[in-house]
Amino acid sequence: MSLLELREVTRTVIPQDQPALTILNGIDLTIEPGDHVSIVGRSGSGKSTLLNMLGLLDLPTSGEITFDDRPVRSYSSAARDRLRGAGIGFVFQQFNLLPGRTALENVTMPLLYSSGRTFWRRKKIAAEMLELVGLEHRLSSLPDRLSGGEQQRVAIARSLVRGPRLILADEPTGALDLDTGQSVMELIDEVATRTGAAQVTITHDPTIARRARRHFRLDRGVLTAVDDPSLEPLTRRDRREMAPADDDPAVLAARGFGADPTEDAALERGDA
Template identity: 85%
Template sequence: MSLLELRDVTRTVIPPDQPALTILNGVDLTVEPGDRISIVGRSGSGKSTLLNLLGLLDMPTSGLLTFDDRPVKSYSGAARDRVRGAQIGFVFQQFNLLPGRTALENVAMPLLYAEGRSFWRRKQLAAEMLQEVGLGDRMESMPDRLSGGEQQRVAIARSLVRGPRLILADEPTGALDLDTGSSVMQLIDEVATRTGAALVTITHDPAIAARARDHFRLDRGVLTRADSDELAAASEAIS
């Protein structure tokens, strides 16, 4: 059973006083549990739009999008929100931490929307997740007292604290230096491996993309599989 699947998916928008604009065109992609997938593409290629579809934030204009082999169009908006909150974790380039909250409070935030034991144990779960990412001694620190790499680790802990089955990483190392970015990606991969989550990384960095097992290129809304040489060429063109 596929975790997430797109079949001949298109996404079209209609700007004010302009003709319809097709951003994604005939996209096919299957994400299985435990997959490691990278997608590279230049600015304007449709990466953000694709990420929104993978994260169930948007719906395709046409084609089939399924989660757990169930068409996403059959979910209500509230059901999509519940699936996204419980089963999909997002790691962004910008850390988006709440400035007036400690690292522990930031990580516990998603668990305010959990149910049962996860809700009542939210501080313990958040503390365990911070230990997992190597910040057990920084739980009471405010974001402005953390380095960029530490802030990204808090953001990763927050995205993973509910045990998502799918992790979507959008340029997760874009705001970090090379060494810190490499260690952050290793951390994401290690946690995903331990939990059995699938990891889809959208990046322009060939070194980051190469960490995945399956590589794709997105160009003018068309997604194609890329081998190592094509990936390097695409990444060089993007940079």
């Protein structure tokens, strides 16, 4: 049984006073439990729109999306929100940490929507997740006292604290330097392997994409499998040699675009 499947998914938007634009065109993609997929595409190719589909944030204009072989359209909006909250973890380029909250409080936030024993044990669960990402000594630190790599680790802990079955990483290293980016990807890979979660990484960086087992390219809304030797999966030796020695770099200026599909469309037309 597949975890998530997109069949002939199309997404069309109608900007004000302009003709309809097809952002995604006939997307077919199957994600199995424990899978690791990378999707490479330039800015404006429809990556943000596809992320919205994979994350059950938007429904397709046509085609079908199933989660655990059940059509997503059969869920109410509230049920879809609950499914997303419990089953999908998002790791973004921007850390999106609450500035006035400690690392522990930031990671605890998603557990406030839990119930029963998980709710009452939320601080302990959050602390254990921060320990898993190597920040057990930073529980009381505010975001502005953390390095870029540490902030991303907090963001990863927050996205995974509810034990999602699918991790969606959207340009997760875009605001980090090369060494810290590799360290963060090692961490996401390790956590996904330990928890059995499937992982989809959306990126423009072939080096990051190469870490996955299956590779795709998104170009003008069309998704195709990549048969490119430069994107062959890394060997264990490759991973060891690429592992960074230092995890305290300066943060580069955050890059990227919003997740609004009309913004992707504007970029594709060259209006932005």
